[in-house]
Amino acid sequence: xxxxxxxxxxxxxxxxxxxxxxxxxxxxxxxxxxxxxxxxxxxxxxxxxxxxxxxxxxxxxxxxxxxxxxxxxxxxxxxxxxxxxxxxxxxxxxxxxxxxxxxxxxxxxxxxxxxxxxxxxxxxxxxxxxxxxxxxxxxxxxxxxxxxxxxxxxxxxxxxxxxxxxxxxxxxxxxxxxxxxxxxxxxxxxxxxxxxxxxxxxxxxxxxxxxxxxxxxxxxxxxxxxxxxxxxxxxxxxxxxxxxxxxxxxxxxxxxxxxxxxxxxxxxxxxxxxxxxxxxxxxxxxxxxxxxxxxxxxxxxxxx
Numbered sequence: 001x002x003x004x005x006x007x008x009x010x011x012x013x014x015x016x017x018x019x020x021x022x023x024x025x026x027x028x029x030x031x032x033x034x035x036x037x038x039x040x041x042x043x044x045x046x047x048x049x050x051x052x053x054x055x056x057x058x059x060x061x062x063x064x065x066x067x068x069x070x071x072x073x074x075x076x077x078x079x080x081x082x083x084x085x086x087x088x089x090x091x092x093x094x095x096x097x098x099x100x101x102x103x104x105x106x107x108x109x110x111x112x113x114x115x116x117x118x119x120x121x122x123x124x125x126x127x128x129x130x131x132x133x134x135x136x137x138x139x140x141x142x143x144x145x146x147x148x149x150x151x152x153x154x155x156x157x158x159x160x161x162x163x164x165x166x167x168x169x170x171x172x173x174x175x176x177x178x179x180x181x182x183x184x185x186x187x188x189x190x191x192x193x194x195x196x197x198x199x200x201x202x203x204x205x206x207x208x209x210x211x212x213x214x215x216x217x218x219x220x221x222x223x224x225x226x227x228x229x230x231x232x233x234x235x236x237x238x239x240x241x242x243x244x245x246x247x248x249x250x251x252x253x254x255x256x257x258x259x260x261x262x263x264x265x266x267x268x269x270x271x272x273x274x275x276x277x278x279x280x281x282x283x284x285x286x287x288x289x290x291x292x293x294x295x296x297x298x299x300x301x302x303x304x
Contacts, residue, residue, distance in 0.1 A: 031050075032046075035051040035052070041271040057271050057272055061275040071283065074283070078235040080234075081233075086227050088181070090216070097189040115179045130163075130244055131164075134160035138159070166250050260272050
């Protein structure tokens with residue numbers, strides 16, 4: 001039992017208030033900066049009284065960075081990554097928990113170890129695979145001598161090449177695997193009573209039927225929590241979309257914010273940049289607001 005006293009309540013609320021101010025403070029400053037003109041935003045210190053140019057700056061940022069199609073690209077990218085991660089994590093955890101085969105625990109730990117290899121660490125090989133998905137198979141054919149044999153017999157040189165650069169599959173597919181999601185689903189599946197599995201088996205439900213009709217409905221809150229986290233993670237990605245999308249038609253909103261920052265020698269229009277930042281922040285903020293109830297339930301739910 002937790003003791004509740006006026007002094008403890010006061011310090012608890014004080015800590016929460018400080019945390020709230022630390023979290024919201026930068027957002028308030030960004031919003032205020034987005035409402036100033038060029039002269040006022042470059043004053044030191046900048047005035048913390050909102051200006052009168054908020055909507056003008058928002059319109060300028062929208063047109064300068066062409067945020068309309070870029071937001072659509074970000075939405076496709078983030079949604080594809082979130083859906084892919086949820087599906088891959090669920091089916092992988094289902095295999096690890098409900099199928100008995102040699103080495104499944106070793107495979108799980110191999111997957112878990114990849115948590116120590118974030119995207120920034122493996123960016124070069126991941127980019128190489130996206131540039132030519134078939135390059136590993138080409139290397140295998142070259143090492144085994146099959147390429148040389150085919151060329152000698154038929155005169156045809158085998159050169160496998162399938163690039164995914166400047167495409168949505170190239171943006172999405174290399175990021176859909178996640179150890180975090182696999183671990184989350186595995187831990188949830190382990191809480192499913194064995195009696196439920198036996199009852200489904202006695203009713204004639206196969207593995208796929210059990211997965212789709214029983215496990216997936218039970219893990220709705222987990223899907224919501226993982227999907228929300230992965231959507232926000234993908235939406236905020238900068239390095240990977242910057243490398244893969246050299247064509248502006250496939251650029252994301254986050255990478256296009258650089259269009260609002262002038263090159264060396266120009267005067268930074270921070271009020272326009274802050275307005276563009278607010279626009280890019282709105283979709284993930286809306287997702288968090290709409291998914292908050294499911295997100296919290298997915299993280300703390302213990303119901304079987």
